[in-house]
Amino acid sequence: MSSSTYKTKQSSIKELLIAKDFGKEIVVKGWVRFFRSNRFVILNDGSTINNIQAVIDLDKVSADQTKGISVGACLSISGKLMESSGSGQAVEIQVTSFEILGEADPEKYPLQPKKHSLEFLREIGHLRPRTNTFSAILRLRHAMTFAIHKFYNDRGFFNVHTPIITGSDCEGAGEMFRVTTLDPKNPPLKEDGSVDYKQDFFGKETNLTVSGQLNGELAAMALGKIYTFGPTFRAENSNTTRHLAEFWMIEPEVAFNEITENMDLAEDFIKYLIAYALENNMDDLEFLKQRLIDEEKDKPKEQRSEMDLIEKLRFVLNNKFERITYTEAIDILKNSKPHKAGKFQFPIGEWGFDMQSEHEKYLVEKHFKKPVIVTNYPAAIKAFYMKQNDDGKTVAAMDVLVPGIGEIIGGSQREDNYDKLIEAIKRFNIPEKDIWWYLDTRRFGSAPHAGFGLGFERLMLFISGMSNIRDVIPFPRAPKTAEF
Numbered sequence: 001m002s003s004s005t006y007k008t009k010q011s012s013i014k015e016l017l018i019a020k021d022f023g024k025e026i027v028v029k030g031w032v033r034f035f036r037s038n039r040f041v042i043l044n045d046g047s048t049i050n051n052i053q054a055v056i057d058l059d060k061v062s063a064d065q066t067k068g069i070s071v072g073a074c075l076s077i078s079g080k081l082m083e084s085s086g087s088g089q090a091v092e093i094q095v096t097s098f099e100i101l102g103e104a105d106p107e108k109y110p111l112q113p114k115k116h117s118l119e120f121l122r123e124i125g126h127l128r129p130r131t132n133t134f135s136a137i138l139r140l141r142h143a144m145t146f147a148i149h150k151f152y153n154d155r156g157f158f159n160v161h162t163p164i165i166t167g168s169d170c171e172g173a174g175e176m177f178r179v180t181t182l183d184p185k186n187p188p189l190k191e192d193g194s195v196d197y198k199q200d201f202f203g204k205e206t207n208l209t210v211s212g213q214l215n216g217e218l219a220a221m222a223l224g225k226i227y228t229f230g231p232t233f234r235a236e237n238s239n240t241t242r243h244l245a246e247f248w249m250i251e252p253e254v255a256f257n258e259i260t261e262n263m264d265l266a267e268d269f270i271k272y273l274i275a276y277a278l279e280n281n282m283d284d285l286e287f288l289k290q291r292l293i294d295e296e297k298d299k300p301k302e303q304r305s306e307m308d309l310i311e312k313l314r315f316v317l318n319n320k321f322e323r324i325t326y327t328e329a330i331d332i333l334k335n336s337k338p339h340k341a342g343k344f345q346f347p348i349g350e351w352g353f354d355m356q357s358e359h360e361k362y363l364v365e366k367h368f369k370k371p372v373i374v375t376n377y378p379a380a381i382k383a384f385y386m387k388q389n390d391d392g393k394t395v396a397a398m399d400v401l402v403p404g405i406g407e408i409i410g411g412s413q414r415e416d417n418y419d420k421l422i423e424a425i426k427r428f429n430i431p432e433k434d435i436w437w438y439l440d441t442r443r444f445g446s447a448p449h450a451g452f453g454l455g456f457e458r459l460m461l462f463i464s465g466m467s468n469i470r471d472v473i474p475f476p477r478a479p480k481t482a483e484f
């Protein structure tokens with residue numbers, strides 16, 4: 001039974017456009033997108049990408065009263081909902097009164113009703129949510145967040161909150177942000193001159209987490225099926241369109257799953273999210289589709305997408321992901337045209353070499369033309385926790401690669417054998433004292449299990465068709481970028 005008492009005094013534009021309750025007295029509040037002929041106000045309140053037009057009766061309102069109305073100003077409008085006589089919109093508001101809640105000096109307000117470049121909008125990150133592109137992305141981010149929780153909840157998974165401050169390095173990449181309260185100018189030193197972290201806040205060296213996985217595994221060894229959804233941090237100095245220093249990751253971890261079930265879960269998960277967006281966010285997707293078409297108009301034909309955004313999403317939804325091993329991937333690459341013509345920036349090395357994003361893109365965009373799951377990577381280029389295969393040289397890793405992006409998911413079956421895990425951490429030079437608690441799960445009631453991490457912003461790139469990861473998170477954190 002619903003007992004909600006929360007009601008706003010105003011209607012949302014989304015409701016008004018759907019309900020078409022003509023003749024009704026309504027109040028809307030929002031920001032002016034256009035203002036024409038001193039009487040037509042085009043308003044947006046963020047509830048939908050669609051605007052509503054409000055028409056001021058100039059017989060009742062003096063020009064003086066409308067002086068403060070300009071693009072970007074915030075208005076509260078009372079009026080009657082009417083069937084629109086103008087083309088392009090079905091509904092409009094006949095204004096009975098309005099109040100300017102906040103003016104926006106037209107000389108100074110940086111957003112104008114014209115196309116601004118994404119680069120420029122990054123410089124005004126505090127105002128870009130007021131553009132169609134970014135409000136569409138923010139609504140989509142919300143929808144995807146909700147769909148992620150729904151997907152796992154409906155399948156009996158439990159959401160676990162893993163710590164953001166950690167003393168361990170899950171991925172072993174060592175590119176972490178230190179968390180300390182020591183005075184950088186005068187830190188306590190040990191006898192050998194190194195910093196004495198025993199005197200730091202936590203009594204040890206701590207960092208922002210790169211992944212919730214290790215803690216997630218602890219919970220999976222009790223609850224069976226869990227997932228995390230939290231911020232993760234990586235201090236890799238890679239100024240690419242695919243990397244952020246702060247990004248969000250969804251990490252399911254499932255007891256008794258092996259690598260094939262892990263792949264099935266990953267494929268189902270991505271397809272569910274696409275289907276959810278197509279079902280619930282069509283207005284925003286249509287807008288983003290058109291944005292991409294406009295953006296690609298200036299490009300040479302061979303660089304334009306073969307499918308539009310919505311066709312691409314439908315295509316991925318309706319086709320099975322290709323599944324290949326690392327060894328097969330390397331063979332394909334060695335026999336590829338760009339390899340033979342010396343066109344790859346990074347030449348394909350011998351077996352054991354770490355694929356670069358240009359190689360992953362070749363596999364998904366040119367060779368298979370659909371998402372690909374690559375498994376069984378060489379142990380040496382993957383993390384210590386991955387299940388060692390019987391061949392003695394590969395691990396049960398899986399990367400999901402998608403067109404336009406490359407890697408969107410990384411995961412594996414986990415090494416559940418205590419002796420093999422100990423051997424691996426020695427090989428990777430990981431001190432046992434740092435992860436004794438993780439090792440304990442293999443000593444007490446160990447079980448086969450598997451999981452993966454989906455980069456939320458990589459998913460958002462894929463769903464929105466945007467090309468720079470800084471444009472799919474409200475306030476990006478990247479090298480030399482932490483404004484707003």
Ligand code: 4AD
Binds near residue numbers: 213408409410455
């Ligand atoms: O492949 P990664 O490093 O895997 C892990 O962290 C595992 N612990 C996950 C697990 O098995 N539970 O990262 C997972 C995903 C990548 O596939 C990518 O989508 C995203 O996280 N990712 C980034 N996204 C944005 N910026 C970065 N710097 C990213 N690094 C990884």
Ligand code: MG
Binds near residue numbers: 407409410
């Ligand atoms: Mg990875």
